[in-house]
Structure formats: C-alpha cells, structure tokens
Amino acid sequence: MSYWSWDPSLSVGVDVIDGQHRRIIDYINELDAANLARDKSKITEVLQGLVDYTITHFSFEEDLMLRAGYPLSDSHKKVHEAFIAHIHKYVEQHEQGVDISRQLMSELQIWLTNHIKNDDQDYSPYVKKSLNKQQSWIGKTLKKMFG
Numbered sequence: 001m002s003y004w005s006w007d008p009s010l011s012v013g014v015d016v017i018d019g020q021h022r023r024i025i026d027y028i029n030e031l032d033a034a035n036l037a038r039d040k041s042k043i044t045e046v047l048q049g050l051v052d053y054t055i056t057h058f059s060f061e062e063d064l065m066l067r068a069g070y071p072l073s074d075s076h077k078k079v080h081e082a083f084i085a086h087i088h089k090y091v092e093q094h095e096q097g098v099d100i101s102r103q104l105m106s107e108l109q110i111w112l113t114n115h116i117k118n119d120d121q122d123y124s125p126y127v128k129k130s131l132n133k134q135q136s137w138i139g140k141t142l143k144k145m146f147g
C-alpha cells in the first residue's frame with residue numbers, strides 16, 4: 001500500500017503538469033518506504049530528489065503560467081517560494097539528525113492537495129487555452145530542466 005495515490009480530483013487538465021504532480025507523489029511514497037525501512041541514507045537521497053524535483057517543477061509551472069498570460073502568476077510564484085523556504089527548514093532539521101519524514105510527508109500531502117485544487121486548478125483554463133502555442137517551448141524546456 002502506498003502512502004498516497006494520485007487521483008483524478010488532483011488533475012489540472014494539463015498532462016505535463018499532472019505527470020509532474022504524480023512524480024512528486026511517487027517521491028513522497030519513496031520517502032515513506034525509506035522511512036519504514038529505517039534506511040537513513042535512502043531517506044537523505046529521496047529527500048534531496050524530492051526537493052530538487054519540486055523546485056524544478058515549480059519553476060516549470062511558473063514559466064508556463066507566465067507564458068499563458070495568467071494574471072496571478074506573481075502571487076502564485078510567491079506561494080511556491082514561501083513553501084520552498086519552509087521545506088528547506090525540514091531539510092536542515094534532517095541534516096541535524098531530527099526524524100522529520102512522517103511530519104514532512106503529511107504536510108506535503110495536505111499542502112499539495114490544497115495547492116493543486118485551488119492555486120493550480122485556477123491557472124488551468126489559461127494554460128489549457130495557450131497549450132497549442134506552447135508545444136515546442138514545452139518540449140525544449142522539459143529537456144532542459146528535467147534532462
């Protein structure tokens with residue numbers, strides 16, 4: 001049983017974004033598995049991957065919103081920045097030997113669910129409308145950001 005499963009209520013109607021949200025959920029499930037196995041080096045590795053991937057995803061989403069002419073792009077970006085700063089505090093605690101996995105997973109699940117269902121679904125119509133024009137940018141940027 002995984003800790004958290006993606007479900008259609010979390011869809012923003014944009015495949016490339018849904019795919020990235022699913023990957024974040026996969027990371028959270030990997031963190032759960034590493035935590036249950038009490039594998040500290042695996043926890044460190046997954047945590048780093050989760051944080052790096054989330055930062056890259058936010059940056060991709062911010063560029064996409066901006067290109068789509070979404071009027072609340074700036075405030076959405078600030079929400080991302082505040083959340084990243086918050087996550088970095090967890091990473092620091094982990095580096096100091098504090099067991100943060102469960103609290104982090106639970107907070108990520110609550111925060112992401114709210115964020116996707118409110119902030120992300122709000123930009124959805126703008127991004128969907130501009131999607132045809134963005135295809136070549138999306139292809140290039142995915143390669144550049146995610147390899």
Ligand SMILES: [Fe+2]
Nearest residue numbers: 061115119120
């Ligand atoms: Fe977002």
